[in-house]
Amino acid sequence: TKLIREITVAARMGNSGDPNFNPRLRTAIGAAKSASMPADNIDRAIK
Structure with missing residues (x-):
């Protein structure tokens, strides 16, 4: 879903x-x- 995608992108972009x-x-x-x-x-989604 949109929320899972946002969590995944945020975890990658923030390097944390x-x-x-x-x-x-x-x-x-x-x-x-x-x-x-x-x-x-x-x-x-974070992992």
């Missing part, structure tokens, strides 16, 4: 899978959580 150091990834994860996406899907 840690949302504490990657504001774009933090925003994408927040959007996914607000859309009730399961945490497992979010974790898979």
